[in-house]
Amino acid sequence: MASKTNVATILSDEQFKMLAGSATISVANFYADWAEQCKDMNEVFDELSNKFPKLQFLKVEAEEYPDTSEDMEIAAVPTFLVIKQAEAYKPADVAAPAANFSEMTPEQLQARLKALINSNKVMVFLKGTPQEPRCGFSRQVVDLLTEQRTTYGSFNILADETVRAALKEYSNWPTYPQRNDCIGDFQKLAPPEDDINTRLKELINQSPVMLFMKGNPDGPRCGFSRQIVQLLRDQNVKFGYFDILEDDEVRQTLKEFSNWPTYPQLYANGELLGGLDIVKEMIASGDFASCLPPQ
Amino acid sequence: MSSPARPVFEAIRDKLTSALSPSTLEIIDNSHLHASHAAMRGSTDKETHFEVKIVSNAFQGKPLVQRHQMIYKLLDVELKEKGLHALQIQAKTDAEANKS
Numbered sequence: 380m381a382s383k384t385n386v387a388t389i390l391s392d393e394q395f396k397m398l399a400g401s402a403t404i405s406v407a408n409f410y411a412d413w414a415e416q417c418k419d420m421n422e423v424f425d426e427l428s429n430k431f432p433k434l435q436f437l438k439v440e441a442e443e444y445p446d447t448s449e450d451m452e453i454a455a456v457p458t459f460l461v462i463k464q465a466e467a468y469k470p471a472d473v474a475a476p477a478a479n480f481s482e483m484t485p486e487q488l489q490a491r492l493k494a495l496i497n498s499n500k501v502m503v504f505l506k507g508t509p510q511e512p513r514c515g516f517s518r519q520v521v522d523l524l525t526e527q528r529t530t531y532g533s534f535n536i537l538a539d540e541t542v543r544a545a546l547k548e549y550s551n552w553p554t555y556p557q558r559n560d561c562i563g564d565f566q567k568l569a570p571p572e573d574d575i576n577t578r579l580k581e582l583i584n585q586s587p588v589m590l591f592m593k594g595n596p597d598g599p600r601c602g603f604s605r606q607i608v609q610l611l612r613d614q615n616v617k618f619g620y621f622d623i624l625e626d627d628e629v630r631q632t633l634k635e636f637s638n639w640p641t642y643p644q645l646y647a648n649g650e651l652l653g654g655l656d657i658v659k660e661m662i663a664s665g666d667f668a669s670c671l672p673p674q
Numbered sequence: 675m676s677s678p679a680r681p682v683f684e685a686i687r688d689k690l691t692s693a694l695s696p697s698t699l700e701i702i703d704n705s706h707l708h709a710s711h712a713a714m715r716g717s718t719d720k721e722t723h724f725e726v727k728i729v730s731n732a733f734q735g736k737p738l739v740q741r742h743q744m745i746y747k748l749l750d751v752e753l754k755e756k757g758l759h760a761l762q763i764q765a766k767t768d769a770e771a772n773k774s
Contacts, residue, residue, distance in 0.1 A: 593713075601713060603760065638743050640753045641760055653739040656763050660738060 386428045386436040395439060395447045399462050402435035409441040409448060409458040420457035454523040508535050510625065511595070575628060579636050582629065584649045586619025587672040591633060592643040595622050604643045607655045610662060611645075617674055618645075647671050682721035682752050689748045696730040697768055708760075719757030727764045729771040741765035 389395045399405045408424040410417040428436040441448045441456050451460055507513030509521045521533075583589055588611075594600030596608045611618055623630040623642055634640050637651050645652045647670055652658065661667040678684045686701050702725040708714055714722060726745065733741045742763050752758040 601711070602708075638746070640746050640750075651739055653742055657738045657742065660764070 383428060383432075383436075385432050385434060386425075386438065389437055389439045389444060389447070392444050392447045395437065395444065398435060398437055400464070403464050405435040405437055405462045406431075407437040407439055407451070407460045407462060409439050409451070409453045409456055409460070411441055411456045414456050417457045420459065424459065452523060509533050511622070575632050576636065579629065579633055580649075582621055582633075583646050585621075586617075587648060588616055588618040589646040590618050590620040590643060591623050591629075591646070592620055593622070593624050596620055600624060601642070603641075603655045607643045607645065607658055610655075610658055614662065614667065615674065616671060680721060682756050682758050683724070685752050685756070686724060686726065686749060690726070690728060690745065693748050694728065694730040694732045694744075696728045696732075698727070698729045698771070700727040701725070702727075704762075713759065717757070719759070722757055722759040723762075724758070724760075725762040725764075729766050729768060731767050733765050733767050738765070 387394075387398055389398070395407075399407070406424075406427065408420065410421060424436065424438070428434075439447060441453055441458075451462075453460075509525075512518035512521055582591075590596075590607065590611070592599060592601075592604040592607065594604055596612075599605035599608055621629065623633070630642075633644065637644055639651060639654070641654060643654055645654070645658060652661075652670055658667065661670065680703075683701060683703060687699065690696065690699060703721065704723040704725055705719075705721055708723045728745070732744070736744070742765065745761070745763055745765065746753065749758060749761070753761075
């Protein structure tokens with residue numbers, strides 16, 4: 380297979396500095412051969428390099444180049460970093476919204492990725508989101524960046540069907556589809572100044588069916604939340620979720636927003652359906668399915 | 675006048691009765707079932723979890739979510755300040771109650 384002109388395998392720290400410094404935008408994949416989880420990300424990386432021939436892609440075997448890895452604050456593998464040629468640091472206004480890549484033309488895709496990248500000096504591709512990392516290594520990266528008080532944007536590669544379609548393994552990923560019904564949550568990394576009502580509106584519309592619960596579906600932290608998850612699963616409903624125990628601001632303000640003082644709260648198509656009692660009643664009366672978006 | 679031994683119970687009964695003129699109102703105190711739960715740790719509240727079964731024509735024409743919201747609104751103070759933590763609600767109209 381001919382090597383691609385936009386992909387470089389890094390062979391020295393100097394080469395990394397030179398290449399990252401010379402391209403407007405580089406996407407770097409810090410990986411290790413011994414790390415099982417890197418296999419999937421390597422495929423994602425390849426797929427992305429096909430899609431964006433104008434961007435420079437750098438493959439760095441993290442442990443071989445410890446100075447570079449340290450400079451880039453790599454805590455664990457795999458890590459993708461998007462490096463924009465250094466200019467005056469601008470704090471992120473709002474992290475880029477979730478993109479629907481599958482519907483775009485190549486030009487739109489490129490523009491979209493560029494916009495994503497340009498929204499933040501540092502952009503991290505994670506399994507999951509900063510709020511809900513879906514693997515231990517992603518969680519560590521998030522913790523490190525937070526500790527460093529680095530403002531960053533994030534992209535949940537598990538939420539992008541086009542990218543994920545390239546990986547057969549991900550069709551068996553427990554969050555899609557099988558009996559597993561959770562659509563991973565796109566958590567925007569909004570800075571504190573962001574209007575909470577805007578944030579709530581976005582959260583509510585994150586998924587066609589959106590559950591605000593205590594804990595998460597595989598580890599609910601209250602009996603009512605556990606029951607409602609069970610009901611949704613029994614009914615084969617695909618839903619996104621938000622753990623209100625993780626975010627006190629959302630926990631308190633959503634109560635006012637919804638005019639609903641308790642959790643769990645189930646939203647469908649951006650409208651409040653209610654709590655556990657209502658879901659139970661609607662299932663019993665046969666009205667539940669008609670309140671949901673087509674599954 | 676001495677203060678009630680079960681203030682939250684009585685508030686639920688009094689407020690729902692006067693606002694909704696229910697045909698039937700059943701209030702069950704389940705607080706003891708949840709006393710050891712994580713959310714209740716460190717709490718000295720005695721009246722925290724109730725089940726309310728209410729039949730009233732005030733609910734006519736209202737979707738379930740609105741009926742529950744009405745009840746929550748009536749008990750806003752209890753929920754915010756008096757230790758009421760959770761309500762299981764069944765809210766029917768006379769016609770609906772007679773059907774089952």
